[in-house]
Amino acid sequence: MLVDVDALVKNYGSRRVLDGVSFAVPAGSVLALLGPNGAGKTTTVRILSTLTRPDGGSARIAGHDVVRSPMAVRGLISLTGQFAAVDERQTGRENLEMIGRLRRLGRVGARRRAAELLDRVDLGAAADRFVETYSGGMRRRLDLAMSLVVPPAVLFLDEPTTGLDPVSRSTMWTAVGELVRDGTTVLLTTQYLEEADRLADRVVLIDGGRVAAEGTPEELKSRLGGERLLLAFPDGPAASAAVRALAADGAACGADALTAVLPSDGGAEHLRRVLDRLHVAGIPVTRVTASRPSLDDVFLALTGAGTQETV
Amino acid sequence: MTAPALPRHRSAALAESLVLVGRSVRLSRRDVETLVMAIALPLLMMALFVYVFGGAIETGGAYLTYVVPGIVLLCVGFGAAATAPAVADDMGRGMVDRLRSMPVAAAALVTGHVVASVARNALATGVVVAAAIAMGFRPDAEPLEWAAALGLLLLYVLALSALAAGLGALASSVQSASALTFFMLFLPYLSSAFVPTGTMPAVLRAVAEHQPITPVIETVRGLLTGAPIGSAGWAAVLWCVGLLVVSSGFAAWAYRRRTRR
Ligand SMILES: Nc1ncnc2c1ncn2[C@@H]1O[C@H](COP(=O)(O)OP(=O)(O)O)[C@@H](O)[C@H]1O
Ligand SMILES: [Mg+2]
Numbered sequence: 034m035l036v037d038v039d040a041l042v043k044n045y046g047s048r049r050v051l052d053g054v055s056f057a058v059p060a061g062s063v064l065a066l067l068g069p070n071g072a073g074k075t076t077t078v079r080i081l082s083t084l085t086r087p088d089g090g091s092a093r094i095a096g097h098d099v100v101r102s103p104m105a106v107r108g109l110i111s112l113t114g115q116f117a118a119v120d121e122r123q124t125g126r127e128n129l130e131m132i133g134r135l136r137r138l139g140r141v142g143a144r145r146r147a148a149e150l151l152d153r154v155d156l157g158a159a160a161d162r163f164v165e166t167y168s169g170g171m172r173r174r175l176d177l178a179m180s181l182v183v184p185p186a187v188l189f190l191d192e193p194t195t196g197l198d199p200v201s202r203s204t205m206w207t208a209v210g211e212l213v214r215d216g217t218t219v220l221l222t223t224q225y226l227e228e229a230d231r232l233a234d235r236v237v238l239i240d241g242g243r244v245a246a247e248g249t250p251e252e253l254k255s256r257l258g259g260e261r262l263l264l265a266f267p268d269g270p271a272a273s274a275a276v277r278a279l280a281a282d283g284a285a286c287g288a289d290a291l292t293a294v295l296p297s298d299g300g301a302e303h304l305r306r307v308l309d310r311l312h313v314a315g316i317p318v319t320r321v322t323a324s325r326p327s328l329d330d331v332f333l334a335l336t337g338a339g340t341q342e343t344v
Numbered sequence: 345m346t347a348p349a350l351p352r353h354r355s356a357a358l359a360e361s362l363v364l365v366g367r368s369v370r371l372s373r374r375d376v377e378t379l380v381m382a383i384a385l386p387l388l389m390m391a392l393f394v395y396v397f398g399g400a401i402e403t404g405g406a407y408l409t410y411v412v413p414g415i416v417l418l419c420v421g422f423g424a425a426a427t428a429p430a431v432a433d434d435m436g437r438g439m440v441d442r443l444r445s446m447p448v449a450a451a452a453l454v455t456g457h458v459v460a461s462v463a464r465n466a467l468a469t470g471v472v473v474a475a476a477i478a479m480g481f482r483p484d485a486e487p488l489e490w491a492a493a494l495g496l497l498l499l500y501v502l503a504l505s506a507l508a509a510g511l512g513a514l515a516s517s518v519q520s521a522s523a524l525t526f527f528m529l530f531l532p533y534l535s536s537a538f539v540p541t542g543t544m545p546a547v548l549r550a551v552a553e554h555q556p557i558t559p560v561i562e563t564v565r566g567l568l569t570g571a572p573i574g575s576a577g578w579a580a581v582l583w584c585v586g587l588l589v590v591s592s593g594f595a596a597w598a599y600r601r602r603t604r605r
Contacts, residue, residue, distance in 0.1 A: 082445040083444070083445060084441055084444055104447055107445060107446055107447040107448075110445065111445070111446075112441070112442065112445040114438050114442070116438045117438060118437070118439050118441060118442035119438070119439070120367070120371065120439060122370075122371050122374045122375070123367070123370065123371070127370070131366075131367055132446075134363045135360055135363050135364075135443075135446060136446070176438075179442070
C-alpha cells in the first residue's frame with residue numbers, strides 16, 4: 034500500500050478529533066475521505082503530509098513513517114490545502130518557478146516546467162498577472178499546478194472544489210481526472226457525495242473522527258438506497274390504492290396518509306411506467322417528486338447503523 | 345515497500361534559503377508603501393532634527409554631523425522592524441504549510457525574510473546617507489573606516505531583523521506583529537542618537553548609556569566623522585554579536601513553536 038494509515042488518534046486539548054482512523058490507499062488509485070465539516074478530514078491530511086503530529090497510531094507513505102522520517106515523506110508527496118497556498122504579490126509564473134527552484138530543477142528547468150503547467154491548468158493567459166487578480170477557481174488551479182511541479186507519488190487534495198462555482202468545479206474535476214489517468218495516487222477530501230462518486234475508486238466515510246463506512250462508491254450507494262419517487266394523492270384511499278397497485282415496484286406508504294414512496298433508477302422511463310400504471314388503475318396523482326438521499330441521510334443511516342452494531 | 349528518498353545535500357539548505365531570499369526581496373520591492381515609509385520616515389526625521397530642533401541642541405559641532413549616525417540607526421531599526429509583519433503575514437497564510445510539506449529546510453523561510461530585510465535596509469541607508477551628504481554632511485572616513493561602520497551596521501541590522509522575525513512568528517496577527525516591534529523604533533530616542541546623554545536626567549542617562557544603541561551610534565559616529573570612540577567600539581561589537589546570537593536563537597525557537605506539529 035502506498036499510503037498506510039493505522040489507528041490515528043489526535044487530540045486538541047481535551048477533545049479527541051481523530052479516534053482510531055485507519056485506511057489504506059493502493060498505488061495508482063484515488064481515495065476520497067468523505068465527511069461533513071469538522072469530521073477530521075483536514076486533520077488526517079495534515080498528519081499524512083507531516084504538518085501535524087498524531088497523538089497515537091501511525092501512518093506511512095511508501096513505507097516511510099510520517100513522524101520519524103518527515104523529510105523522506107515530503108520528497109514523495111504534494112499537498113494542495115483547503116486554502117490556496119500561493120503568493121498574492123507574485124505572478125502565477127513566479128509562484129511556479131519558485132517551487133521549481135526550491136525542488137532544484139534549476140533556473141531553466143523551473144522555467145520550462147512552469148510554462149508547461151500553466152498551459153496544462155489553463156492559466157497561460159493569466160501567467161504574468163499577480164495572483165491577487167485571480168478568481169477563486171484560477172487560484173485553486175495554480176495551487177494544484179504548484180503541487181505538480183515535481184510529480185508526486187501521492188497527491189493530497191483537501192476539499193479541492195469547496196466554494197467553487199460549478200464551472201470551476203468541473204474544470205478541477207477534469208484536471209484531477211487527467212492526473213489519475215496518468216497514474217497519480219490521489220487522496221482527496223470532500224463534503225460532496227457527488228465528487229467522491231465522480232473521482233474516487235474507494236470512499237472512506239468519516240464522521241466525528243471515526244471511519245463510519247468504507248467501500249467503492251457503488252457499494253456505499255447500494256447501502257444507502259438510490260433515488261426515490263415521492264407520489265402525492267388527493268385522499269387516503271387513493272394513496273392506499275396506489276401502494277397496492279405498485280407493490281411489485283416496492284412502493285410503501287409515505288410519511289403521511291396522502292403519499293407513497295418507491296425506489297427508482299432516476300430514469301424517465303420508470304416514471305412513465307409508474308404514471309401509466311396509476312392512470313390505467315384510475316388513481317389520480319397530484320404531485321410527483323424525485324429525491325436522492327442527501328449526505329445528511331447518508332450520515333444518519335450509516336452512523337445510526339454503526340451505533341446499533343456496537344451497542 | 346520503501347521508495348528511495350532523494351538524498352539531501354549539505355548545500356540544500358543554502359540553496360533553498362537563496363530561493364526564498366529572492367522571494368522576500370521580490371515581495372518587499374512590491375510592497376511599495378512599506379518601502380516608501382522606510383525611506384521617507386528617516387528623511388523626514390533628519391530634516392526635522394537638523395532644521396527644526398537642531399538649532400537648539402548643543403553638541404559641540406555641526407548638528408548635522410552629530411545626528412546622521414543616529415538617523416541611520418533609526419532608519420535601519422524601522423526597516424528591520426518591518427520584518428515582523430512580513431513574517432506574521434506568511435504565518436497566517438497557506439504558504440508556510442506548503443513549504444513545510446515540501447523537502448525544504450525549516451530555516452529557509454525566516455532566513456529569506458532576514459536577508460531581504462538587510463537588502464531593504466542597505467537601500468534605505470544609502471538613500472539617507474546620500475541625502476545627508478546633499479544637506480552638507482561631510483564624513484571624513486577612510487575606506488577601512490567605512491567598511492568597519494558598514495560591517496557594524498550589518499551586524500546590527502541582522503540582529504534586529506532576526507529579533508523582529510521571531511516576534512513576527514509569535515504574533516497572532518500582522519497588526520500585533522507591528523505593535524510588538526514598537527520598542528525598536530523607540531530605543532534610538534533614548535540614546536545618544538539625537539542629544540548627548542550628558543544632557544539627560546540621571547535615570548534616563550543610565551538607561552541611555554547602557555543600552556546597545558548608544559555604543560553602536562558612538563562607534564559609527566566616530567568611524568565616519570572622527571569623533572572619539574573609546575570603549576564604545578568593543579561594546580558595540582559585543583552588543584551586536586550577542587544580540588545576533590540571542591535573536592537568531594529566539595527566531596528559530598519562535599518559528600518552531602509556531603509551526604509545532
Ligand atoms: N488547531 C486546532 N486546534 C483546536 N481544534 C482544532 C484544530 N484543528 C482542528 N480542530 C478541530 O478538530 C475537528 C476536526 O477538524 P478538521 O480536521 O479541520 O475537520 P474537517 O476538515 O473534516 O472539516 C474540528 O472540530 C475542529 O474544530
Ligand atoms: Mg477541512
